[in-house]
Amino acid sequence: MALFTPSFSFKISASSSPRRCRFVNSPRSFTPRAAVAVETPSFSSADRDGAPKLLLEVKDLSAVIVESKQPILKGVNLTVNEGEVHAVMGKNGSGKSTFAKVLVGHPDYEITGGSITYKGQDLLEMEPEERALAGLFMSFQSPVEIPGVSNIDFLNMAYNARRRKLGLPELGPIEFYGYVAPKLEIVNMKIDFLNRNVNEGFSGGERKRNEILQLAVLGAELAILDEIDSGLDVDALRDVAKAVNGLLTPNNSVLMITHYLRLLEFIKPTYIHIMENGRIVKTGDISIAEILEREGYKAISGT
Amino acid sequence: MSFSTLNSYLPKLCTPPRSRNRPPRTARTKVFAQPPILAILSDPHVLRLAETLEDSIASTSSASPPPPLQKLRDISSQSLLSTPWPSRKDEPFRFTDTSFIKNSDVQPVNPLSTQSLSSLGVLGDALLPNLAIIDGYLLDSLSELSELPDGVFVGAVSRLNSEDIMERVSKYVSSFQGDLFWSLNGVGAPDVIVVYVPEGCKVESPLHLRFFSLNGSDKDSKTLPISNPRVLVLVEKGGEIGIVEEYTGGDGNDACYWTNSVMEIVLGDGAKVSHSYIQKQSFGAAHVKWTSVRQESTSIYELTEVSTGGKLSRHNVHVQQVGSDTVTELSTFHLAIGDQLQDLHSKLVLDHPRGVSRQLHKCIVAHSLGQAVFDGNVQVNRDAQQTDAGQLTRSLLLEPRATVNVKPNLQIIADDVKCSHGAAISDLEENQLFYFRARGIDAEAARKALIFSFAAEVVERFPNSAVRKSVASLIRRLLDPSLPSREEE
Numbered sequence: 110m111a112l113f114t115p116s117f118s119f120k121i122s123a124s125s126s127p128r129r130c131r132f133v134n135s136p137r138s139f140t141p142r143a144a145v146a147v148e149t150p151s152f153s154s155a156d157r158d159g160a161p162k163l164l165l166e167v168k169d170l171s172a173v174i175v176e177s178k179q180p181i182l183k184g185v186n187l188t189v190n191e192g193e194v195h196a197v198m199g200k201n202g203s204g205k206s207t208f209a210k211v212l213v214g215h216p217d218y219e220i221t222g223g224s225i226t227y228k229g230q231d232l233l234e235m236e237p238e239e240r241a242l243a244g245l246f247m248s249f250q251s252p253v254e255i256p257g258v259s260n261i262d263f264l265n266m267a268y269n270a271r272r273r274k275l276g277l278p279e280l281g282p283i284e285f286y287g288y289v290a291p292k293l294e295i296v297n298m299k300i301d302f303l304n305r306n307v308n309e310g311f312s313g314g315e316r317k318r319n320e321i322l323q324l325a326v327l328g329a330e331l332a333i334l335d336e337i338d339s340g341l342d343v344d345a346l347r348d349v350a351k352a353v354n355g356l357l358t359p360n361n362s363v364l365m366i367t368h369y370l371r372l373l374e375f376i377k378p379t380y381i382h383i384m385e386n387g388r389i390v391k392t393g394d395i396s397i398a399e400i401l402e403r404e405g406y407k408a409i410s411g412t
Numbered sequence: 413m414s415f416s417t418l419n420s421y422l423p424k425l426c427t428p429p430r431s432r433n434r435p436p437r438t439a440r441t442k443v444f445a446q447p448p449i450l451a452i453l454s455d456p457h458v459l460r461l462a463e464t465l466e467d468s469i470a471s472t473s474s475a476s477p478p479p480p481l482q483k484l485r486d487i488s489s490q491s492l493l494s495t496p497w498p499s500r501k502d503e504p505f506r507f508t509d510t511s512f513i514k515n516s517d518v519q520p521v522n523p524l525s526t527q528s529l530s531s532l533g534v535l536g537d538a539l540l541p542n543l544a545i546i547d548g549y550l551l552d553s554l555s556e557l558s559e560l561p562d563g564v565f566v567g568a569v570s571r572l573n574s575e576d577i578m579e580r581v582s583k584y585v586s587s588f589q590g591d592l593f594w595s596l597n598g599v600g601a602p603d604v605i606v607v608y609v610p611e612g613c614k615v616e617s618p619l620h621l622r623f624f625s626l627n628g629s630d631k632d633s634k635t636l637p638i639s640n641p642r643v644l645v646l647v648e649k650g651g652e653i654g655i656v657e658e659y660t661g662g663d664g665n666d667a668c669y670w671t672n673s674v675m676e677i678v679l680g681d682g683a684k685v686s687h688s689y690i691q692k693q694s695f696g697a698a699h700v701k702w703t704s705v706r707q708e709s710t711s712i713y714e715l716t717e718v719s720t721g722g723k724l725s726r727h728n729v730h731v732q733q734v735g736s737d738t739v740t741e742l743s744t745f746h747l748a749i750g751d752q753l754q755d756l757h758s759k760l761v762l763d764h765p766r767g768v769s770r771q772l773h774k775c776i777v778a779h780s781l782g783q784a785v786f787d788g789n790v791q792v793n794r795d796a797q798q799t800d801a802g803q804l805t806r807s808l809l810l811e812p813r814a815t816v817n818v819k820p821n822l823q824i825i826a827d828d829v830k831c832s833h834g835a836a837i838s839d840l841e842e843n844q845l846f847y848f849r850a851r852g853i854d855a856e857a858a859r860k861a862l863i864f865s866f867a868a869e870v871v872e873r874f875p876n877s878a879v880r881k882s883v884a885s886l887i888r889r890l891l892d893p894s895l896p897s898r899e900e901e
Contacts, residue, residue, distance in 0.1 A: 129499075185816070210670065213850050214849075214850075215846060216842070232893045236851040237850050238849045238851070238852050238853065238855070241849070241850055241851055241852035242852045247850055249847070249850075252847070253841075253843045253844055253847050253860070254844075255844050255847065255865065256865065256869060257862075257864070257869055258861055258862070258864025258865060262861075263848075263851075263861075266853050266861065267848075267851040267852050267853055267855065268734065270851075270852040270853050270857075271852055274852075279669040280482075306865075307847075323851065327851065328853070339855045
C-alpha cells in the first residue's frame with residue numbers, strides 16, 4: 110500500500126483549514142487528491158528510514174463481557190502501520206466485532222490483560238471521546254438511531270469537538286453547511302439527508318453511507334470498519350467502497366472487519382487476519398482470501 | 413340565596429336558610445333547586461373561597477351579566493355546594509398534593525390595579541391577532557385584533573352584540589361538569605372570552621391568547637392572588653381556527669399566585685381546531701387548567717402542549733366525542749427542573765364509531781424534588797366500534813429521587829377496535845450516548861443533546877414556526893442555563 114496511485118496534485122481546499130487529520134478532501138472525483146496538511150507534506154509518507162511507521166500495536170489483548178464476565182478476546186496480537194489496509198475475518202462468535210468495540214472503548218467490555226498502543230500512546234488509558242479525537246474512527250455494524258438530533262447538528266458537534274482540540278475556531282451552522290455539503294457526493298447522498306435525524310428511518314445502506322460520510326467529514330488516521338458490507342446490495346457496496354478508497358492516503362490506515370470476500374474485491378487489503386476463538390490465528394496477504402474461497406475456514410483454522 | 417348566608421348557617425346544621433329579610437340582589441346567585449339540607453355536606457373551606465370570589469365579582473362589575481355568564485355562575489355555585497376540596501384519597505388527586513393552594517389565603521385580584529398597567533407596552537413578542545389577558549381580565553389596550561374574517565367574534569361575552577351568537581354561547585357554556593377547580597372558575601370568572609367562528613369560515617392566522625399574571629406575592633407570605641380566566645371557543649360546522657394559548661408570569665422572581673383557568677372548545681361537524689398551549693408560569697405559582705373539548709363528527713382537534721413553569725401545574729383535558737369519524741391528537745411535554753409538580757390528567761370519551769386518536773406524552777424530571785404525574789384515560793364505549801386509539805408515554809428521570817407516576821388506562825367496551833398503549837420510564841440510552849462519544853463528543857454535551865432531542869419530538873409538532881422556535885429556545889435555556897442564547901437557527 111506504500112505504492113499509491115500516482116495522480117497527485119496539490120490542492121489547497123479553501124473550505125477547510127489545515128488539520129492534523131489525514132483523510133483527503135476529494136469533493137468532486139474519486140481520484141485521490143491531497144490537501145496540504147500542515148505537519149507533513151503528502152508525498153513523503155513519513156518513512157524517513159524506509160520502515161513503515163507504526164500506527165497501532167495490540168499485544169496479547171484479552172477482554173471479557175462486563176455483565177457476564179465471559180471471556181471473548183484471549184490474547185489478540187496485531188500490528189498496523191500507516192498506509193496499510195487490514196482485513197480481519199473469521200467465523201461468527203470469533204470475537205471480531207468485540208475487538209473493534211474494545212478498540213474504541215465500548216463500556217460493555219472490560220480489559221483483562223494486554224496492551225494497545227496507538228501512535229505511541231496507551232489507548233486503554235483514554236476515554237472514547239479522547240480516542241476519537243486522537244484519530245480513531247469506528248463505523249458501527251448497526252448504527253443506532255438518534256431521533257431528535259439532525260445529521261447536520263450531530264456532524265457539526267463532532268467536527269467542532271475536533272476543531273476545539275486543535276485550537277481552531279469552531280464553525281457555526283452556516284459555515285459548516287458550506288463545508289459538509291460537497292462531501293455528500295462522496296457517499297452519493299442528497300442534500301436533504303442532512304436535515305433528517307441521525308439514522309432515523311434509514312435503511313441499512315443509508316446507515317452505512319452515513320457512517321462513511323461521518324468518516325469523510327471528521328477524518329481519521331485509523332478507520333475501523335465493522336462489517337461495512339453487511340446489509341448492502343452490490344451498488345450500495347460499490348458506492349461505499351469507492352468512498353473509502355477515495356479517502357485513503359499513505360498516512361492513514363483501515364482495519365476492516367468482514368465475513369465476506371466480496372468487500373475485499375473492492376477495497377484491496379494489504380494483510381488479512383483470520384480470527385478464531387478470540388485470537389488471531391493466521392496472517393497473510395490476499396492469497397489467504399483465495400484459499401478461504403475454495404476451502405472455507407476449515408482449511409485455515411488451527412494452522 | 414348566597415354563599416354568605418349559607419356560611420352563616422353552617423354551625424347550626426338543621427335550620428333551613430330563609431331569605432325573608434334580605435332584598436334579592438340581581439348580581440347574586442339565585443335560589444337553588446336543591447334542598448338546603450345539602451349544606452351539611454358542603455366543605456366550609458370551599459364555601460368560604462366561593463364567597464370570596466363572589467364578593468369580588470359583585471364589587472367589580474356593576475352591569476347585569478349577560479345570560480351565558482349568569483347561567484355559568486348559577487351552575488357553578490350549585491355544584492360547589494356539594495363538592496369538597498380534593499384529598500389524596502380521591503383518585504384524581506392521588507399523586508397530586510394541593511395543600512399548597514388549600515393552606516394559602518386566597519385573594520382575588522382586583523382589576524383596578526391591572527388597568528393602570530395599560531401603559532406597560534409590549535409584553536414580549538406576539539402573533540397577530542392577539543388578546544392580552546392580565547390576571548384573568550381582558551385588556552383591550554394591549555390586544556391587537558387585526559383583520560378577522562366576517563362573522564368571527566373574538567372578545568368578552570359582555571360585549572357581544574349578536575343575539576344569535578349569544579344564543580349559541582348560552583347553549584354550550586359549561587355544558588360539561590368538571591371538578592372543584594372547574595366550578596371555582598365558573599364562580600370567579602369576571603367574564604367569558606368568546607372566540608366564535610361561523611360556519612365554513614377558515615381563520616388563516618392563529619389567534620394568540622396571552623395570559624399574564626402580574627399580581628403575585630412573595631414566597632414567604634401566605635396570601636395567594638387568584639385569577640380565573642375563562643375562554644369559550646365555538647367553531648361552527650366546517651370552520652377552522654388555530655389557537656395559541658400562552659401563560660407567562662413572575663418575571664423570574666418566583667412570585668406566588670394561582671391561575672385557575674378554563675377553556676371550553678366546541679367543534680361542529682367537520683370543524684378543525686389546532687390548539688397550542690404553552691405554560692411558562694413563575695416557579696412559585698399554582699396553575700390549574702381545564703381544557704374541555706366537544707367534538708362533533710369528522711372534526712379534528714390537535715393539542716400540542718409544553719408546560720415548564722409552576723410549582724404546582726395541573727392540566728385536565730377532557731375530550732368528548734359526540735359524533736363519529738373524529739380525529740384527536742394530543743402531544744404534550746412536561747418539564748420539571750426544580751421543586752415542581754407537573755400533572756396531566758386526560759380523558760378521552762369515545763361513544764361513536766371510527767374515531768382516531770393519538771396521544772403522546774413526554775416528561776422530563778431533572779430535579780430530585782421534581783415530580784411528574786400522568787393519568788391518561790381513554791374510554792372506548794359500546795358504540796365506538798372501529799376506533800383506532802393509540803397512547804404512548806415516555807418519561808426521562810435525570811436525577812436520583814426524581815419521581816414520575818404514570819397511569820395509562822384504557823377502558824374498552826366495544827369489541828371491534830384497535831387500541832394500544834405504552835409507557836416507558838428511563839434514563840438516557842447507553843448506546844446513543846456511546847455513539848456520540850465514539851465521534852469525539854464528550855459525555856456532558858451528548859447528554860444535553862439527547863435530553864433536548866427528547867423534548868424536540870413534541871416541540872416539532874407545534875404548527876406555527878415562531879412558536880416552535882421560541883419554545884425550543886425556552887427549553888434549551890431551562891435545561892442548560894449556562895448556554896448563551898443562540899439567535900440563529
